[in-house]
Amino acid sequence: MKHIINMKQTAITSMLSAFWFEHQSRINIDSDHHIIYLPETTGVSLISGGGSGHEPAHFGYVGEGMLTASVSGQLFTPPFPAAILKAITLTDNGQGVCLIVKNFASDVEVFTEAMRQAREKGHDVEMVIVSDDVSIDNKTTYSKRKRGVAGTVLMHKLLGFYNQQGKTLKELTAIANNILPHLFTLGVALSSAELPKTAPFFKLNKDEVYFGVGIHGEKGYRKEPFQSSEQLAIELYNKLKHLHQFRQDDHYAFLINGLGATPLLEQYVFSNDVRRLAALDKITIDFLKTGTQLSSYNMQGISLTCLKITDPSMKTALQAPVDVSHW
Secondary structure, X not given: OOOOOOOHHHHHHHHHHHHHHHHOOOOEEEOOOOEEEOOOOOOOEEEEEEEEOOOOOOHHHEOEOOEOXXXXXXXXXXXXXXXXXXXXXXXXXXXXXXXXXXXOHHHHHHHHHHHHXXXXXXXXXXXXXXXXEOOEOOOOOOOEOOOOOOHHHHHHHHHHHHHHOOOOHHHHHHHHHHHHHHEEEEEEEOOOOOOOOOOOOOOOOOOEEEEOOOOOOOOOOEEEEOOOXXXXXXXXXXXXXXXXXXXXOOEEEEEEEEOEOOOHHXXXXXXXXXXXXXXXXXXXXXXXXXXXXXXXXXXXEEEEEEEEOOOHHHHHHHHOOOEOOOO
């Protein structure tokens, strides 16, 4: 596979430099630590990040109403604790810091270490670990993988809104913990992600799809021949329906997320299939968003996230306008 880069080791710096140049009227950059951040902050500092290759996550969500800062590592590799600590010191205005972290062991490890160091320096820091992936890990016990995937972006949006409403760090953490049990994601790949000078993470026959794969190409739960968008939607929707125990007149938010190489046309076809399935179940969709929000570099595929609306303010939060580049 061909990649439009110069050198792999400078690709992330080049990407962030161009992003900053485009949006410099409202954001700052720390090139040494790969941080995009707001120059002036109010309320709690909301920081997220992880390995690159998942764009527009997470720097695409830095702005009023969402994140205060993002920290980018190398491709599929989390940033160093020192970079995360730098983001904390750049943005903490005394109201505290909330780290929003995808549930991968390496990500949790580096963010936990940065939190420890920041607390030693006197910063008030809490961490929210998003684990929305419900792909089956064990076919005997049906245990879930609990990786952090596209639902993380909805967490950015919700906490960003409540932060604007003046919620404290303690209150934001409690809100996040109330949201997490109602946030589920499941995806399907038509091809593997492929990093520069690296073999694909898995192989598929030309007519195959792979359900339940992770955003770094981690193992899924079933391969089968591709039939149609509708059949993909039925598989993902019904799995989430079973886990969530959808009931008539329940209210939900749905996020249809392209995994990097899926055309927007196809994302909307799939989105329409999901909408029709929800209508058959008489589920009220309070919020529907379609687009590439958290990708897997150049993977062709799609994921479906559902979030039960347990409080009317959640609908308001999801629909509220924001000043970011990619929501």
